[in-house]
Amino acid sequence: MSLNLGSTLGITVAIPVAVAVATVVAFVLGYFMFYGRVTGVFVAIITLVTTVVMQTFMAQTAGSEWAIGDVKLGGFNGMPGIPNVALGVEGVSISFRGMTFYWLVLVLLVVTYLGARALVNGRFGYAMVGVREDEDRIEMLGYDVRRVKLTVFTLGGAISGLSGVLYASWGNYIDPSVFTLTFATLPVIWVTVGGRESLLGAVLATVALEWFRQQLSITGSEFALVVVGLLLLFIVLVVPDGIVPYVHEKGLGAYRKYTGTDDDRPAGTPQEEIAE
Amino acid sequence: MVNGINLFFQFLDSFGFIVLAAIGLAVIFGMMGVINLAHGELIMIGAYGTTLVANAGAPLVLAMAAGVLAAAVAGLIIERTIVKRLYHRPLDSMVATWALGLALTQVVRIIFGNSLSGIGLPFGAIRFGAFSYSMYRTVLSVVALALLVGAYLVFTRTEFGIRARATIQDADTARAMGVDTDRMYTSTFVIGCALAGLTGALYAPALSIVPGMGSTFLVEAFVAVVTGGTSVLLGTTLAAGVLGSADALFTNLYGTFIGQVAMLILAILILRFLPTGLSGALEDLRERIGGEN
Numbered sequence: 001m002s003l004n005l006g007s008t009l010g011i012t013v014a015i016p017v018a019v020a021v022a023t024v025v026a027f028v029l030g031y032f033m034f035y036g037r038v039t040g041v042f043v044a045i046i047t048l049v050t051t052v053v054m055q056t057f058m059a060q061t062a063g064s065e066w067a068i069g070d071v072k073l074g075g076f077n078g079m080p081g082i083p084n085v086a087l088g089v090e091g092v093s094i095s096f097r098g099m100t101f102y103w104l105v106l107v108l109l110v111v112t113y114l115g116a117r118a119l120v121n122g123r124f125g126y127a128m129v130g131v132r133e134d135e136d137r138i139e140m141l142g143y144d145v146r147r148v149k150l151t152v153f154t155l156g157g158a159i160s161g162l163s164g165v166l167y168a169s170w171g172n173y174i175d176p177s178v179f180t181l182t183f184a185t186l187p188v189i190w191v192t193v194g195g196r197e198s199l200l201g202a203v204l205a206t207v208a209l210e211w212f213r214q215q216l217s218i219t220g221s222e223f224a225l226v227v228v229g230l231l232l233l234f235i236v237l238v239v240p241d242g243i244v245p246y247v248h249e250k251g252l253g254a255y256r257k258y259t260g261t262d263d264d265r266p267a268g269t270p271q272e273e274i275a276e
Numbered sequence: 277m278v279n280g281i282n283l284f285f286q287f288l289d290s291f292g293f294i295v296l297a298a299i300g301l302a303v304i305f306g307m308m309g310v311i312n313l314a315h316g317e318l319i320m321i322g323a324y325g326t327t328l329v330a331n332a333g334a335p336l337v338l339a340m341a342a343g344v345l346a347a348a349v350a351g352l353i354i355e356r357t358i359v360k361r362l363y364h365r366p367l368d369s370m371v372a373t374w375a376l377g378l379a380l381t382q383v384v385r386i387i388f389g390n391s392l393s394g395i396g397l398p399f400g401a402i403r404f405g406a407f408s409y410s411m412y413r414t415v416l417s418v419v420a421l422a423l424l425v426g427a428y429l430v431f432t433r434t435e436f437g438i439r440a441r442a443t444i445q446d447a448d449t450a451r452a453m454g455v456d457t458d459r460m461y462t463s464t465f466v467i468g469c470a471l472a473g474l475t476g477a478l479y480a481p482a483l484s485i486v487p488g489m490g491s492t493f494l495v496e497a498f499v500a501v502v503t504g505g506t507s508v509l510l511g512t513t514l515a516a517g518v519l520g521s522a523d524a525l526f527t528n529l530y531g532t533f534i535g536q537v538a539m540l541i542l543a544i545l546i547l548r549f550l551p552t553g554l555s556g557a558l559e560d561l562r563e564r565i566g567g568e569n
Contacts, residue, residue: 034550044370045311045498046544056533085526185374186555192371212330223386229379237361 019161026157034149054252105166109203112159116199119155124273128152139232189232195242206246283528290527290535291520292417295478298500298512300421300472301498305501306508307444307464309366310359313374317381317495318469319561322347322476324384327485330395340477347473348466355465356485363461365367373391375491385487391486406483417477420516425473428509495536499543503552519543 029050033043119125130138139145187206194205208226209228216224239246287492301315312318316567326343330336354376362369429436443460444470451457475493483489500519504511519539 001485021302023423032544032548036544038547042502046547047496049498049540052491053536056536072356111559147447181303188371189375225382226379226386229375229377229382233358233372233379236359236368236375240365240368 013166015162018165019158022164023158023163026160027154030150030157032155034146037146048184085237101170106169108162108166112153112162113203114155115198120199124148124151131246156264190230191242192232193243195244195246198248200245201242201244283488283524286343287520287524287526288417289413290523291516292413292420293493294496294500294516294523295420295424296416296522297473297497297514298504298516299355299420299427300468300475300502301497302469302504302508302512303427304465304468306506306511307468308359308363310363310369310465311366311373311501312359312465312468313370314377314380314471315373316352316492317377318347318350318472318490319476319479319489319493320384320487322473323471323485323489324388324392324476325393325478326477326480327392330391330480331427336481338394340465340474340480343477343480344470344473348470349475351383351466351469351472354469355462359465360458360462373480383489388487390486395481398418400556404497410482412482416482419478424475424509431509451512459462461463477526495540499539503546503554505550505557507555507559511553511555514558518554545559 029047030040038046098172111262120128126147127138127143130141130143131145135145138148190206190209191202193202193209194203196202213224213228216227235242241249297319300318304310304312304315309401322343324343326336329342330339334342344505346522354373358372358376359369431441439450439455441459442453442455443457447457448535450460476489483492494520500512500515501517504515519542522538522542523535525535526538546554552560
């Protein structure tokens with residue numbers, strides 16, 4: 001995206017445009033899925049198939065007829081020469097690379113985390129959790145389940161779009177391997193390992209697993225994917241809620257044992273607030 | 277230019293490919309509600325088994341049997357150790373089988389390297405006018421059809437089929453009537469895996485044998501299962517027919533990639549407008565006509 005807009009101002013504009021494209025794609029795909037009442041495993045399959053088709057598409061764009069503006073998509077060879085992230089107008093601008101790029105990503109991570117936290121803790125967050133726990137009940141309470149799902153899906157697309165911008169400008173290069181199944185499903189591993197109901201879990205597991213994967217690749221081991229796959233298998237079978245909620249639960253248990261109370265809620269709270 | 281005969285052969289090829297890609301997945305999904313994301317890897321195991329045995333000098337048919345056996349054994353191990361624990365968590369079983377597939381692909385890559393030397397395509401080509409089509413791939417579509425008929429007979433005419441269908445419809449009642457539902461699930465899973473292995477074995481001579489070859493089949497398999505709907509065999513047949521036509525037509529006109537896109541778009545439209553899938557829509561239609569009589 002930013003290759004067509006060479007100037008610094010261009011790069012500043014390219015970032016929101018790229019995020020917007022990802023958002024719109026997610027919205028359209030999400031509309032067809034959720035308003036078609038597609039649920040559960042089918043959602044997973046459709047998104048998976050879309051990824052494979054995108055990969056097939058990008059891989060066959062080697063010819064010169066596949067270009068946006070002056071920039072060739074390049075097929076398997078990818079697109080080199082993507083500029084660094086830069087903000088501002090010509091003259092007054094900051095270009096991010098090396099350490100500054102690291103700080104930029106860190107700040108964006110914290111902002112995204114806090115934003116997501118605020119969202120989950122707010123009114124809409126309750127609707128989201130409600131949809132996760134019991135779709136029928138939340139629908140009876142007057143929420144439009146389809147709209148909640150579409151909103152969350154589109155938001156996820158926007159955040160992914162941002163991460164795509166950062167990834168491309170980090171390596172100054174992008175190729176169709178980002179559309180391979182392995183690449184597309186790595187986030188599934190991070191989130192499952194960390195705990196799919198925990199934002200903090202997703203962040204921690206991502207950092208830990210990627211660090212681990214990097215270490216294995218540095219030592220030249222081919223076993224990185226085997227270990228990651230087996231770890232995921234182990235988590236799904238043994239700690240289905242993920243590591244962070246598990247540790248949290250255990251820690252809470254130890255704390256209660258230590259203080260000698262079975263209940264960390266204030267005295268007088270009814271034992272079962274919500275009857276199942 | 278669309279050539280009628282060429283289009284027909286292309287359709288046969290697409291139809292056969294979709295049926296063979298989907299049937300193992302469809303049987304497991306229809307019976308157990310489990311989406312086996314290691315499906316592609318089981319196809320790969322079937323192909324590897326076949327190629328290795330054939331390269332060792334065995335006749336092709338024997339090699340194919342070895343490939344099917346390898347996939348069936350792998351399926352048995354997977355069911356006993358992993359899938360069994362996740363019957364009531366379909367999304368988790370998806371993640372687990374996917375993780376397994378990831379590990380399997382990499383293990384195969386470590387053991388056998390990035391590719392195996394292939395085995396030659398048996399039979400020759402069919403020639404007509406300026407075109408020719410691989411005889412072997414045409415035979416495959418006949419095999420696909422035979423498999424569908426065979427599976428239909430097994431599920432409707434045999435004791436096993438009746439027990440299997442009883443287990444899908446109402447597992448509790450089936451158990452009360454003395455059906456060992458756990459064993460039914462295990463055998464269904466193994467049959468599904470064996471069918472995946474057969475697909476791998478059949479396509480082993482026609483494809484390059486690489487660890488990631490399973491993903492070649494994924495799009496067709498998943499799209500067919502999703503659009504087919506609840507009634508597995510009928511659904512797969514209908515989906516393969518409809519999607520195969522779209523694929524053949526658009527591939528013929530605009531190339532392989534557009535064929536795949538046409539298939540995906542058609543699948544999304546089918547899901548949007550026929551939420552119960554093709555087989556569900558057909559059953560609704562039949563009921564409506566039956567109601568008027």
